[in-house]
Amino acid sequence: xxxxxxxxxxxxxxxxxxxxxxxxxxxxxxxxxxxxxxxxxxxxxxxxxxxxxxxxxxxxxxxxxxxxxxxxxxxxxxxxxxxxxxxxxxxxxxxxxxxxxxxxxxxxxxxxxxx
Amino acid sequence: xxxxxxxxxxxxxxxxxxxxxxxxxxxxxxxxxxxxxxxxxxxxxxxxxxxxxxxxxxxxxxxxxxxxxxxxxxxxxxxxxxxxxxxxxxxxxxxxxxxxxxxxxxxxxxxxxx
Numbered sequence: 638x639x640x641x642x643x644x645x646x647x648x649x650x651x652x653x654x655x656x657x658x659x660x661x662x663x664x665x666x667x668x669x670x671x672x673x674x675x676x677x678x679x680x681x682x683x684x685x686x687x688x689x690x691x692x693x694x695x696x697x698x699x700x701x702x703x704x705x706x707x708x709x710x711x712x713x714x715x716x717x718x719x720x721x722x723x724x725x726x727x728x729x730x731x732x733x734x735x736x737x738x739x740x741x742x743x744x745x746x747x748x749x750x751x752x
Numbered sequence: 753x754x755x756x757x758x759x760x761x762x763x764x765x766x767x768x769x770x771x772x773x774x775x776x777x778x779x780x781x782x783x784x785x786x787x788x789x790x791x792x793x794x795x796x797x798x799x800x801x802x803x804x805x806x807x808x809x810x811x812x813x814x815x816x817x818x819x820x821x822x823x824x825x826x827x828x829x830x831x832x833x834x835x836x837x838x839x840x841x842x843x844x845x846x847x848x849x850x851x852x853x854x855x856x857x858x859x860x861x862x863x864x865x866x
Contacts, residue, residue, distance in 0.1 A: 672854065682795070682843060682857040728795060732855075739808055740787075740845075740855055742795040 639664045641731050641743035649749045650719050658714040658746045660729030666690075669733040671705065671712045672740065676726040685727075688712065719750045754778040758844050758858035765834055766866055773829045773861045775844030784827045785845040785855060786819065788812065795843065801827065831863075839865045 640663040650656045662671065673685040686696065688705050696703050700717045716723055729743040757776045765771045777784050786798040799809040801819055816838075818830045827846075831838055841862050845855040 670854075674857075679859075680841060680862070681859040684854050684856060687854045730795075739797045739800055739810075740785075740795075741797065744794045 639666075639731055639733055639741045641729050641741055643727075643729055643743035643746050645746045646744070647747045647749070649751060651751050652721060653718050655715060655717050656719055656748065656750075658716075658727050658729075658748065660712045660714065660743060662710050662712065662729070662731050664731060664733050666733040669731060672730040672732070673703070673712075673714050674728045674730060674742075676728065676745070678725070682728070685714075716748075719748075721750050721752050724748060724750045756844055756846055756856050756858035758842075758861050760861060761859065762862045762864070764864045764866060767836055768833055771831050771834055771863065773831075773842050773844075773863070775827045775829070775858055776825050777827055777844065777846030778848075778856060779825070780848060781846035781856075782849050783807075783847045783853075783855075784819075784821070785847075786829045787843040787845065787857075789841045789843065789860075790837075791840070798829075798842075834863075834865045836865050839863060 642661045645659055669690045671688045675683040675685055686703055693705050702715045704713045726745040726747045728745045730740045732740045759774045784801040787795050788798055789795045797810050798813045799819055800807045816832050820828050841860045843860045844858045847853040847855045
């Protein structure tokens with residue numbers, strides 16, 4: 638069975654602080670993809686990143702960075718110098734080779750950045 | 753940038769009525785999906801659709817639900833005899849091809865059953 642766990646339900650940080658959102662996944666497949674999506678208060682889902690199971694290289698995109706570690710089945714997301722506009726619910730998600738691209742979402746982490 | 757578009761943005765329906773949610777996937781995409789998000793909860797997979805047939809569906813997607821691609825651009829989700837617990841945000845998504853491509857989501861349709 639596929640499962641994504643986001644243990645942090647809500648996080649509050651003060652603007653300009655760094656924050657890391659944790660994601661732990663479970664899958665028996667050797668080929669899979671991990672994602673992060675952002676859901677701002679307006680409700681839409683915004684794709685942030687996709688990572689395949691064969692590429693453990695960390696990625697940085699502006700203030701966002703992702704740390705993928707297969708050894709611990711984790712795919713953590715760090716926002717550097719957080720801004721109020723980063724306030725949203727962030728979902729980690731998983732798709733796998735046997736699932737016709739069905740995406741399994743975690744329960745989300747609500748991030749509140751306080752000015 | 754191409755987008756997945758969903759209409760309407762908000763649908764209010766009486767319990768027991770049928771509702772059709774509409775989606776226009778990105779034009780060169782081949783895989784289509786519906787997801788549901790009950791307020792405050794996680795996003796749940798309903799169904800995937802490829803080559804004019806359902807490729808996978810979840811246990812949520814029972815006989816009350818159906819999907820259709822009536823023409824070359826639209827992808828619809830029909831919910832028959834709606835129940836109060838069908839109230840949720842419904843997201844349509846599409847992807848180009850294969851496992852390696854990310855799914856792009858529409859802005860969702862908020863369905864409220866009264």
